[in-house]
Amino acid sequence: MKKNIFSKRYLKETFIEGGLLMAALFSVFITISIVIILAYESYGFFKAVPLKDFLTGTQWTPLFAEPRFGILPLVAGTLLTTLIALIVALPLGMLVAVYLSEYAPHKLREIIKPVLELLAAVPTVVYGYFALSFLTPILQKFLPDLSGFNALSPGIIMGIMIIPYVSSVSEDAMIAVPMHIREGSYAMGATKLQTAFKVVIPSAFSGIAAAFIIGISRAIGETMVVSIAAGGMPNLTINPLEAVQTLTAYIVQVSLGDVPHGTVEYKTIFAAGMTLFLMTLGFNLLGFWLRKRIREVY
Amino acid sequence: MQNTDIRKRIKAIRRWNGIFRIVGLLSTFVGLVLLFALMADLFTDGFPRLSYKFFASFPSRFPEEAGILSAWVGSCLVLLVTACAAIPLGVAAGVYLEEYARKNWLTDLIEINIANLAGVPSIVYGLLALGLFVYFFRFGESVLTGGLTLALLILPMVIMATREAIRAIPNSIREASYAVGATKWQTVKWHIIPYSTGGILTGIIIGLSRAIGETAPIITVGALTFIAFLPEPPISSDFPFISFKWLLDPFTVMPIQMFNWVSRPQKGFQLNAAAAGIVLMGMTLLMNGIAIYIRYKFRKKIKW
Incomplete structure (x- = not known):
């Protein structure tokens, strides 16, 4: 039997499957937003602080008058x-x-x-x-x-x-x-x-x-x-x-x-x-x- | 080798086996003993502070007058938002992955992704929420932000619990349903979901019990530690009787209230912290107890 793709039943099924897929994909969006937000704000940070100082500095005093950013x-x-x-x-x-x-x-x-x-x-x-x-x-x-x-x-x-x-x-x-x-x-x-x-x-x-x-x-x-x-x-x-x-x-x-x-x-x-x-x-x-x-x- | 030597060796090996049985049992009890010590410590410090007044008072500068009213109300409201967001999304995603997903790269990607999300430290969710809900969507430091943050956090748990519950349903059930002409969705709606309700509920309750004790992400989104008022009541006397203003009100929750008291040096506040800890532990244990009960009940009821 050929599938009638315009039947109400078929449309409903496709619609529901699409909805469920969106829910499953939502978890991927969460990861993407985590990465984007962390990267975006860290990018701003690394414009002010060189990566080398961040990775090799031995002092972490960002709230002091003379801040140091060694992680x-x-x-x-x-x-x-x-x-x-x-x-x-x-x-x-x-x-x-x-x-x-x-x-x-x-x-x-x-x-x-x-x-x-x-x-x-x-x-x-x-x-x-x-x-x-x-x-x-x-x-x-x-x-x-x-x-x-x-x-x-x-x-x-x-x-x-x-x-x-x-x-x-x-x-x-x-x-x-x-x-x-x-x-x-x-x-x-x-x-x-x-x-x-x-x-x-x-x-x-x-x-x-x-x-x-x-x-x-x-x-x-x-x-x-x-x-x-x-x-x-x-x-x-x-x-x-x-x-x-x-x-x-x-x-x-x-x-x-x-x-x-x-x-x-x-x-x-x-x-x-x-x-x-x-x-x-x-x-x-x-x-x-x-x-x-x-x-x-x- | 002499016969007696062999006997000696066998004896030694047997003895080690016996020793290990005891060591194993003891190490199993280390955790339980600690759990017991923790509860005893909380109770001896905090029990005298538990009274009706403690539940009905706002925080205060004076430890004897301080209470957890705004904290427990906040916790309940935040949990309500979390449940409304995480349950539909998590169950839908779980159903998709078990019943609909084909074996392809997209499914693999989603699976790896969920496994990773389950291991992301909770405070990173807090940073995400700070950037996304507080500053991008401009929900502010509100009940809505807090609830959604925790929803993201427990989403992987709800998805995994749903999947496990669905996986336990034998294929013959699905085949019987298809054989009488049911579509996929009808099968899911009338068979898969009802039969997996027990497992799904267990997972949801355990997830919510995690959410109620989470502190770090809520601190990051900027919940206040000193709240001396309640959010707008959700039911109002004027038309339309239901108000959603509370969603955007500032809030505090139980673990934050406790953290705030723990970090003060005065003895009085330490006792308050212990009392708040008893309430928090009580909520967590109660929810876990319900989850275990449901699992037990459904396991007895359904036999394939």
């Missing part, structure tokens, strides 16, 4: 807190994932998983309060040198916060490893531990790598915990006991103040945002590619 202290702060978070989140997240996928009884897993996901649901401002008013005083008992604002305490809290991101994606990847591969290992007399580390983890490697990358990307972009508990001083240091400022915390600091629209100070937040966006974009694309790969393996 390195903010990048260092971001990387330092991220690193601390990863030292906490990656091993713990992995252990949780191995335990839940290989050891835990089905019932326990069904209960634990949603409760763990709650860790990611707690508002980050609450975590910030917790880092500042609970963890920092406790840490100060063990580390007398620790200042009231520091990179360590928010880093640890961020690490706990991203455990569910790391553990649930790794666990999904491990569960996707077919049972017969495990059974082959058990048949050779291997224990669950040997099977987990020598068979399951290598087979699920790209999924686990994707989970790590999601965790990294989260930690880089986390804002409120570091704004509240890490202090507000751009500080080029690798000492976790000192106060630092991250890219995200800087943006918050400027947004809270009264910086007039269109000034160089106003544009600095877009330059910082651009740096942040590019850092996470790289990790996100890598993670997407890795996850796509696991789907294709089996």
Whole structure:
């Protein structure tokens, strides 16, 4: 039967499909607008500040009378807190994932998983309060040198916060490893531990790598915990006991103040945002590619 | 190798296996213990501050008189805008990608793009909203701007939840519908959407619970931290009885109010922050609880 392209039914169907496509394309428009707005405002910034000073300068004092625009202290702060978070989140997240996928009884897993996901649901401002008013005083008992604002305490809290991101994606990847591969290992007399580390983890490697990358990307972009508990001083240091400022915390600091629209100070937040966006974009694309790969393996 | 040596090695390997079982269980509980400590900390600090007056007062210079009235009203209004914008868009995009999209470069592009958007730091959405809604569309620092910003933020979550829910529907359902002559849209409307409602609702509620706790992008678009009045009421006594003026009113939300109190050194404000934290946690946990309940309920109801 030939399709009558003028029939009411056909027109309606096409119209609806077009509408749905527009909705799906909307997400692409969001990305494009992010890039355009960040690029446009950063362009204004880089007209005033040479790119070389921005990338290699070691001082970030845009709000001072004699402003300096070196992004390195903010990048260092971001990387330092991220690193601390990863030292906490990656091993713990992995252990949780191995335990839940290989050891835990089905019932326990069904209960634990949603409760763990709650860790990611707690508002980050609450975590910030917790880092500042609970963890920092406790840490100060063990580390007398620790200042009231520091990179360590928010880093640890961020690490706990991203455990569910790391553990649930790794666990999904491990569960996707077919049972017969495990059974082959058990048949050779291997224990669950040997099977987990020598068979399951290598087979699920790209999924686990994707989970790590999601965790990294989260930690880089986390804002409120570091704004509240890490202090507000751009500080080029690798000492976790000192106060630092991250890219995200800087943006918050400027947004809270009264910086007039269109000034160089106003544009600095877009330059910082651009740096942040590019850092996470790289990790996100890598993670997407890795996850796509696991789907294709089996 | 001697027989006893082998036995020894097997014993050692078994022992490691047992040790790991305990270590694994313990590390699973690290997060839970912390969650518990966090709630205990909030409650011991903030519980005495929770009273009717706390909910019914505006912020104040005096910690004992300060309350969260403008904050919780603002949060509710912002969430309303977010839901109205994100739900239709997200569900439509999810339906398109699962039911209509052909396998081509455009679909790939949309998929990569959504995966990337889900990983963009929330504060970058704030910068986008600052440039787009505040200065380009000139919505100002209003409820509308705040709601739309959060809608962009949770859109990828709604899309992904919709897709997952739809993917769980077996193909036989679609084929049965086509076999009796239904068009694609009729199949979607009468079968796909009703059967995936549970999963979609779960995703939406979890997305909204994220939105309610988001602080960074709302700070960037310039929500004020000291608001001592409420937005225009949405229902007015004069014709046409419904007013949309509140959309363009300045606002504050719960997490911003809490952030504002956290960053003050006085002890009184710290206690207020903890009290606001309890309310915020309560809202988040309640929404997550509802989501888990819905998922459980629908999973029981629908069996293929």
